[in-house]
Amino acid sequence: MHRTPARTPARVAVVGAGPGGLTCARVLQRHGVEVTVHDLGAAPAARDQGGSLDMQAGTGQYALRAAGLWEKFGALARPEGERTRLLGRDGKTLFDAVPPREGQGNPEIDRGQLRDLLLDSLAPGTVRWGHKLERAEPLGAGRHRLHFANGETAETDLLVGADGAWSRVRRLLSDAVPVYTGVTFVETGLNEAEARHPELAALTGEGTMMALDDNLGLVAQRNSGGHIRVYAGMRTPEDWHRRAGVDLAEPAAVRAALLERFAGWSPALRGFLTETDTGYVNRPLYALPVPHTWEHTEGVTLLGDAAHLMSPFSGMGANLAMRDGADLAQALAGHPEPDEAVTAYEKILLPRSTEAAEGAAEGIESAFAPDSAEQVLAHLTGRH
Template sequence: MQKHPGIAIAIIGAGPGGLTLARILHLAGIPATVFEREEHPLVRPQGGTLDLHEGSGLLAVQRAGLADAFQRIARYDDQGSRLLDMHGRVLFEQADASAGNRPEVDRTALRDMLLDALPAECVQWGCALRELKRRDDGGWHLAFDKGEAGPFDLVVGADGAWSNVRPLLSPYKPQYSGLTFIEFGIDDVDARHPALSRLVGRGKMDVQGDGKQVIAQRNGNAHIRGYAIFRVPADWAAGRFDFASPASVRSALLSEFAGYGDAITDLFRASNDPFVARPIYALPVGHCWTHRRGLTLLGDAAHLMSPFGGEGVNAAMRDAVELAALLVEERDWVSAVATYETQMFERVVDAAQGSAEAAAVQMSHIGEALSLAHLREHSAGGVSA
């Protein structure tokens, strides 16, 4: 039986965390409305592939009652990992790409699965939050670029790195990490570029060292998404690359990776247009705030971290599991939210610290040696050169 029949919940942001929260609450008979700034689900791609972890992303799929639906989009055969040197020689390879317990899934497919599991009216599109107004009764009124909504008892900021809800709880803003990704993609890789398909393997290929990195990941539909990663000032990419000219970006990348073998640089030669710069930002490890009635955060809005640990979406989905469970179980929803925050602050510290440390290791001038030693020590079933 629902313990909070009168509570009105708004979730800002239709990412994996916000949609997971809405889905689990829906199963419990607690309605929530998701407000998303994008005009419709197909406005933009949702990014590349990610792996879901036991105890977080996979746990959330189970709690959301979507285990069967997830099996239809999960890629268990793409869990492999390869560490290569700058000439393309394999230093370490996970031998059995299908034996792991962290299945890959394309971000767009994950979002579509969650959207399909919610009533259409649950998600309101084209709602870019402009202002949150506190009401005299303690509730909240939402003002969007187009219209208003409310009142709501609880507003959950699941609106990502540049959350519009966070400033009402915390003065902290994401800080530039010193790392910039240049993203590229390769379509139909198996048929058009079989050598690159073999290079990447069934999962992820990684080249580290000299303070730079190249990552290429197998996505669904024979697509490769890759990143050239640099430790540079925040404005470096805008001055180094002419993103209006993909041919110019391609040439500049080849120059930046001069001395690397053709096996690696052919990734740039084969890439599609266009290229995209993605500077990496993060909140401080241990970011927290003083509880405020009727407001909370989850996912990147609460604990934005670098992508090196692969924990971002998993942590967001675990947030959703924990918050939903407390809202369902506790009679006092205000206390439930406060408990969620206290537990979440403690839970995500290790993941955030691990992500920061992984970035420091992989982007160091001896990243290759450090990563190889780590893989040899911790990876079961791997084969090293």
């Protein structure tokens, strides 16, 4: 019997080479669909990829399997990184274990290693670096012309916005913009932690340490290569530094402001604020309004943070981005009509991300509250 061949879109353009966009491209290529990824970064290692991610069973792990990268991931992953320690502001341990609900084998990997794993799996030349999307011009019948800051243009039959929090592609589908959550992280870090900062390394333990109290928090997270990434979190106005007359480019001024905020915390914990090898980076946390949805529009869709930016207190933004990427690619590979595939994908994506975003919004509220240690302890021990 003669069958009409599957009408996969001739030209799929993914904008954004984060975990979501790269996973989508990899799974598409495994199914023989042609794809180009455009990223504003000048080169693969142009920016610090930062932080450790735990790969969760139903999302990140699923995506790695769909990408055929599960074995290679296993060689890089750190199972011990799942351990979580919660301290009070006095430095006393309140919880130190693998949390029962999350500890079902969610190994950790550095974000940079994950990115390299995905990048190395793509056909050479898939990612076009130095391509910052300025705008996407609808051409009718689902086609778009992409305009890049470097003056180049490209045409596409399916445009996938995987371009993160401040997505340009999102403008085609929704007016939503990220809103400040009320919480800012100031990021710092320790190199060769065991040798150079043994007390802070011991306080951190082998995974993640959180000390939370009264709208403030310290989070220290093991990365590979002896590095510990530290976030000093505070519920504070977004322009806290201007109000306090602090020049963010002056490490001594940032350190002094943080020490003032964390006055009354144990001297051992305050060591995370003073012993920095990396300086301080101000990171206000944003989230898209919940729920964030859009009317299905032929020829364009979103995945990852572009679709559902949420506070890191979901603990799964990168995991969801990868699952989105895998789901979209599998739908495109499995449906004869690309538009039907995107419709099917969005039917799964929107409720899934709404549920996670609601959890993230609750998570950041309880982690930066007057009684945050009690609330997070109840969560970690399953008593909430």
